[in-house]
Amino acid sequence: TQLLEQSPQFLSIQEGENLTVYCNSSSVFSSLQWYRQEPGEGPVLLVTVVTGGEVKKLKRLTFQFGDARKDSSLHITAAQPGDTGLYLCAGAKETSYDKVIFGPGTSLSVIP
Amino acid sequence: DAGVIQSPRHEVTEMGQEVTLRCKPISGHNSLFWYRQTMMRGLELLIYFNNNVPIDDSGMPEDRFSAKMPNASFSTLKIQPSEPRDSAVYFCASRNRATGIQYFGAGTRLSVL
Numbered sequence: 215t216q217l218l219e220q221s222p223q224f225l226s227i228q229e230g231e232n233l234t235v236y237c238n239s240s241s242v243f244s245s246l247q248w249y250r251q252e253p254g255e256g257p258v259l260l261v262t263v264v265t266g267g268e269v270k271k272l273k274r275l276t277f278q279f280g281d282a283r284k285d286s287s288l289h290i291t292a293a294q295p296g297d298t299g300l301y302l303c304a305g306a307k308e309t310s311y312d313k314v315i316f317g318p319g320t321s322l323s324v325i326p
Numbered sequence: 327d328a329g330v331i332q333s334p335r336h337e338v339t340e341m342g343q344e345v346t347l348r349c350k351p352i353s354g355h356n357s358l359f360w361y362r363q364t365m366m367r368g369l370e371l372l373i374y375f376n377n378n379v380p381i382d383d384s385g386m387p388e389d390r391f392s393a394k395m396p397n398a399s400f401s402t403l404k405i406q407p408s409e410p411r412d413s414a415v416y417f418c419a420s421r422n423r424a425t426g427i428q429y430f431g432a433g434t435r436l437s438v439l
């Protein structure tokens with residue numbers, strides 16, 4: 215059983231479209247991170263959210279942490295081919311700050 | 327900085343052979359993590375070290391797996407004997423505890439035939 219669920223699992227869209235991917239859990243996390251992983255590379259951290267209801271923006275990417283700190287979303291505006299990759303959410307619990315649990319990921323393909 | 331350096335990038339071996347994966351963390355980072363990534367199970371934490379000391383190895387699948395960190399600039403993950411189900415991409419990551427940001431290496435793709 216996955217502690218963190220992500221949806222959709224796969225997403226293929228045209229350049230210029232908007233999209234949202236979701237990260238859900240029945241557990242409460244003290245912080246949640248989003249990573250992007252490109253083929254043949256390791257994940258790269260995009261953002262960390264720590265406060266329930268927090269919204270962070272990174273250029274065309276908007277990240278939101280749920281009020282109850284159990285879920286998060288990533289919205290991309292006007293997607294570009296360079297956004298293609300595997301998007302992973304990862305949560306850390308207060309009782310084990312060092313251990314980050316990763317979700318299964320959403321594989322995004324942006325077609326020119 | 328060169329980032330986290332892993333070697334080899336690719337390893338192909340036969341079942342029963344010993345495999346050693348290597349990692350050089352970012353200088354000054356005091357935490358080091360070993361992960362395994364597969365299509366079926368995603369990215370799983372195997373073991374992590376703080377200040378060269380193993381803190382949690384509950385993710386290590388079985389006794390065939392072992393990890394060491396003899397100093398702050400080097401760590402190894404060893405599989406002996408290897409099995410086909412160990413085939414995966416193994417990542418090393420290091421972190422400065424002050425910032426909490428993990429930096430991943432490019433991974434070692436292991437194929438056990």
